[in-house]
Amino acid sequence: MTTEDKREVIYRHSGAVRATHWVNVIALLVLLMSGLQIFNAHPALYLGAKSNFDDPVMAMRPMKHGDELFGITTIAGWNIDTTNLFGVAYDEAGDYEIRGFPWSVTLPGHRDLATGRRWHFFFAWLFVINGLIYLIYSLISGHLRKDLAPSGSELKHIGASIWEHIRLKFPQGDEAKRYNVLQKLAYLIVALVLLPLMLATGLAMSPGMDAGYPFLLEIFGGRQSARTIHFIAASGIVLFVVVHIVMVLITGVWNNLRSMITGRYAIKLPEGQS
DSSP, X not given: OOGGGOEEEEEOSOHHHHXXXXXXXXXXXXXXXXXXXXXXXXXXXXXXXXXXXXXXXXEEEEEEETTEEEEEEEETTEEEEOTTTSEEEEOTTSOEEEESSOGGGSSSOTTOHHHHHHHHHHHHHHHHHHHHHHXXXXXXXXXXXXXXXXXXXXXXXXXXHHHHHHTTOOOOGGGGGSOOHHHHHHHHHIIXXXXXXXXXXXXXXXXXXXXXXXXXXXXXTSHHHHHHHHHHHHHHHHHHHHHHHHHHHHHOHHHHHHHHHTSEEEEEOOTTOO
């Protein structure tokens, strides 16, 4: 038997984990794209209760230099030329369109703010309900404590884990049967920090919730601050998803997909282990 043949198939993900994972995939994709649709209605972020057009935290807007119009993205006072990407886009005929993100990455489509909001709110509640189901399952089954909570010894070796990932050296054998410390920390940051922040700021910006519970906006320092925090939290989740997809591609697309469809995951055994 060759080294390549030395593999062990384990049952890695339960049915509940797999089901909630795929609901999250759909919900997050629609939330992101409909969220960009909403953002494009006014592609700028501020701090405080009101919009300060002269001092945005971030903005995608047109700026004229001479006779030419450029798309400029402003981040904390720094101006970056993002023509044809953010701010202003030209077509082949030379005509331009002023917008934030490209309409191709928004749902439901070109300048449909009302429908975008309805989609966003519907899938936000789907995402919340799905998250509560996952949380209840994790607490009852012990998944949160056994699989996601890092131990003290794992935290002490976080530097070594980072170095191994930089070298694209991934766990084998028994170590591959459980999440590594970086995975655990990433999942916990998303689940316990970014997602609650996104949910809380989203509720704070809802007119119905704002009318009944005005203190929500006060907690975040005003509507515009809540919108900015919501955008930052969403960006953090997008970054997590991008890294997650890259790791899936690097460590084996079919093996990772199979584990999230059937629950079964093949781990490579170190040489000399059978």
